[in-house]
Amino acid sequence: MPVGLSSPHDLLPVKGVRLAACAAGIRYQGRDDLALIELHEDSTVAAVFTRNAFCAAPVVVARQHLAQASARYLLINSGNANAGTGAAGFDDARAVCTLMAEQAHVDMVSVLPFSTGVIGEPLPVTAFEAAIPGLLKGLDDSAWSSAAEAIMTTDTLPKALSEKVTLSGGEVVITGMAKGAGMIRPDMATMLAFIATDVVIDADQIKQMHAQAVEQSFNRVTVDGDTSTNDACVLMASGQSGIGFAHEQDQLLFQAALDSVYRHLAQALIRDGEGATKFVEIRVNEAANEQEALSVAYTVAHSPLVKTALFASDPNWGRILAAVGRSGIANMDVDRVHIDLGDVRIVENGARAASYTEAQGQAVMDQDEIVISITLGRGDVDSVIWTSDLSFDYVKINAEYRT
């Protein structure tokens, strides 16, 4: 049951971007599992991929194709990751690109393949072959919702959002979708995100703006610390609004809107995190640098003991304290550390706050959305990440998935 998340609505078409989805029977029955995105030929594209050494064949192929040509088609399947599939996996990833390219009359390097799902099973290329003509016929600029559903795996809800930005030259649109619920952590975990805009933007600028937006969104969320072999986040700008950045202020406005869309999508992954019953924001304040702020934040976020206490709505602040203490910060002066649960100070100067009562902590923990603030007293760097709790359902989902 997702925490504070409902199905997307009011998704806006993006000029120059069309989508389609269908049930190709790749693994699932009775639901869409293949999505296609078509980009206008003037589009610019930026993408980041998983840093997992065992990255899947489609990741390698998509990276290669992006370096060689402008992307025109993104073909995204769920149900099969085409990972751990060796040389045959590369052949299969290239084969679906070729099939797509033949039907769409483009170079095969203009097609980017994306796969998500079970690792180690051969990709059923024939299912793609049968589905591609229908997908091409069905392309429509209003199909964001059905595409967002087709790329889901253990997600309980599709995740998508639109924002309008008024630049000095007029209004542009950003619409994005994402999938992912478990195996989530920074550096592109088991997630795919595709964000499109009709703004005019050059190849260098889109890379920079994409990188900045990813850094404070998808690189700040964790469910279980596991990264997958298939993650990618792609920003596509069709340029078909004819509106670019006339002034520096335009770029700032657009970046802010982009950041907001990315953050919403990244948080949606957590809100729909496998078995999640809590949406947890972890703020680390007064760190000496960002690295140590994130080290403390992720140590707390990944601690199974903290996560099970969150699931139990138990204000067991000792577990938070212990996780902070083992986060590997050199020369931590524990006497300067404060910890707040929501508005309640639970640890002051390294020990239980004199003013703290269990009832206060319980009141915060009983909520669905919880903020844990850790103040280190070492510098002036603040960071924030988002995570979920560890519930019976997390174990159930991950013990039963695939079997």
Add this chain to the structure above:
Amino acid sequence: MPVGLSSPHDLLPVKGVRLAACAAGIRYQGRDDLALIELHEDSTVAAVFTRNAFCAAPVVVARQHLAQASARYLLINSGNANAGTGAAGFDDARAVCTLMAEQAHVDMVSVLPFSTGVIGEPLPVTAFEAAIPGLLKGLDDSAWSSAAEAIMTTDTLPKALSEKVTLSGGEVVITGMAKGAGMIRPDMATMLAFIATDVVIDADQIKQMHAQAVEQSFNRVTVDGDTSTNDACVLMASGQSGIGFAHEQDQLLFQAALDSVYRHLAQALIRDGEGATKFVEIRVNEAANEQEALSVAYTVAHSPLVKTALFASDPNWGRILAAVGRSGIANMDVDRVHIDLGDVRIVENGARAASYTEAQGQAVMDQDEIVISITLGRGDVDSVIWTSDLSFDYVKINAEYRT
């Protein structure tokens, strides 16, 4: 339900070492929760403590006392960690040492305090005061079993073992006990271990031998990656056998026996790991160095997705592959990586082994004790660690403990 572990039996007394245990009512009702160990005045002692920055008051006090005097008494309570208790916690830890010292007519720095249990509650010093006279009267060299029971927290079984070693001068004895079931990871997680021997050994030698034994035992096990504020492992040598190391071979024999006792106790923590249904050995072979071997091993061992697959007896080797891939090894050549599940090769040269069948993997996963071997093809360093699975009961125990 512990995996392949039963209650200790045939524990041997160690000359010069007496123990006692009682129900002091520190937190639990109807069970012993306080243990005392008395050492002969000629004893040498070596200890390692948690590296958690928020180490508990008794850890700080025990370290200080060890540096100042020969230890004569170790006072160990369960039910209360005396951690996160600020200045009052230090006063309390010193107060119980003083109470003990007065009754036993020794310096208070000859008393070492150890606490394990809930964080953030004040230590009930009066309970210690009432219990100490009875403990002193009850000291007996055969009380290892009851002491091992008194120090338990979420353990389902006491953990202890004896070994005899025949040195050139005669036979010496090693008897050790440990507690711990969750919050277990290297560098002294939520565990306490006390190992005693009657061998004659000097202060430098005992430190070295202790460090070596710890490194390949307690520093090679993980349940959930969480370290606590209170962990310690203490080796005590009474010297009362009158037998020392006459030859280098004696020292090697003794170290081997010590290693074996430590490894048994460390593995017992995992076998009794919270909610454990599997005992898992993770071997990393052909690493370039120990650091990368352990990095791969712990990434796999801490992966919630691998752990839930183990719980489900699901040969989901893709999750193992993904964990290896995200373990942060620079320039990993995935084409050289093999993974075996027991005797079954599941991944060969980075992809599903051609010979592999799901039935083979299932047969291995159906067992209670599972060996995962990961061959990196990067060098000649092999390492091994031990861990458990992630079950419903892990969540249940940690969501319900304390409430």
